[in-house]
Amino acid sequence: MVHVIIHDEAISKVSMEFETEEEAYNFYNTYAYNVGFSIRMSKGLKDKDGKMRDRTFCCSCEGSRGNDKRNVNVNSIVQKQGKYQVLEFIAEHNHVTSSPIKSHLHRSQRRLIVAQAAEIEMAEASGIAPKSSLELMARRASGRENLGFILDDCLNYIHTKRTIQMRARDTDAKMMEAYSNFGDVVCFDTTYRKNHDLAMLGKKPRTILTDQSAAMPKALEFRWPETYHRLCIWHMYQNAAKHLSSVFQKFLQFAPDFGDCIYEYEEEDEFINARNKMLERYDLKDNVWLHQQFKLKEKQALVYDRDVFCANMTTTQ
Structure with missing residues (x-):
């Protein structure tokens, strides 16, 4: 029943090929968005030159239960002749997936693009509260589900920016000496x-x-x-x-x-x-x-x- 509303070409299959590891991750993440769960990178193995030879992507809940060691919703790829090929795909979950309309809330589906980060900074500098700034950006995007991030991401970005600025001020003396x-x-x-x-x-x-x-x-x-x-x-x-x-x-x-x-x-x-x-x-x-x-x-x-x-x-x- 998991794949009832998903087109067949959007589902991973054994022997499916990708040019890069990133391309394979993005394909699986899009699939996860349509089903209603978040993904993460799991185990991987590099060759002697340091290039990733095989990689496993999985549901973010995989392995989180100590009394259940089964593989659940796993997508494993292995490099063959310069491309990455799907070696194993397990579609089952040991938990209930969310409704696809809530997929934008999952961690792997969220990201701040450059333009959004700049707008958050400008809003903060103008004294606009992050929540108000988020609401305005969501209205322009025709809904929070189209925004690509949530309030927590906005607050984390501001916190990180402030931390960097504080550390920069602490390095003035060292900067002068180095110069x-x-x-x-x-x-x-x-x-x-x-x-x-x-x-x-x-x-x-x-x-x-x-x-x-x-x-x-x-x-x-x-x-x-x-x-x-x-x-x-x-x-x-x-x-x-x-x-x-x-x-x-x-x-x-x-x-x-x-x-x-x-x-x-x-x-x-x-x-x-x-x-x-x-x-x-x-x-x-x-x-x-x-x-x-x-x-x-x-x-x-x-x-x-x-x-x-x-x-x-x-x-x-």
Whole structure:
């Protein structure tokens, strides 16, 4: 009876193949959403090169009862000839699944996308309570079931953000000491009042990361003309969330495609081609903000700084 309302092609079958472990996980997670349960990664085995050879995904309740060691709702995959193949699939549960209309509440079905995280931060900075912010976002998404996260996720995100900020303040003294000793890379936050302390040390860094402040390029060119200037990717994502919020919410694949253009490509022509395909796929060829960002591509896309020392730093946060 579990599969009465599910199309046959959406159910795992032995010998079914996937290109990647992530693709197999997403397929099983979609199946779980339709049935009404949450999943998690279980045991896995890597080969001598550290690549995952086989992996078991299971219902989040599997193995939780000490007096019941049966395998329940298990999906096991094994790598064969470069692909992952389903080795075993057990559909039964030893518990009652939820109604599919409540599937959005399960942990494996929830996630915050970049645009939503940015909106949560802006709401908090404006004094809007998380619950009120969530209600507004849910109305725009035509219901909480379409939002992709719950209030607990919102509160956890805010807590994590505050914790990071507190730790950052505690590291000021260590930062000053490290800069006096090394001074190769500087992350410059134009909203932080103590930045002038760095300038007083009299050292010129090899690379500096800043937000997209209009005054920074001229100031840096005048003060440190030999220093390589990059833009903070975190701030760039924040701006993208503001200017492209509707695109992030409408297309789940846009965030990965956007991120690939920033991080993944080794050659400039690959980056240009990928960006053009992204603009075409999401009908953004006339987007003014994206065209403005393209003029700054040498300071944002990592393809342009492969030979520049940045100490693996891409953000001021």
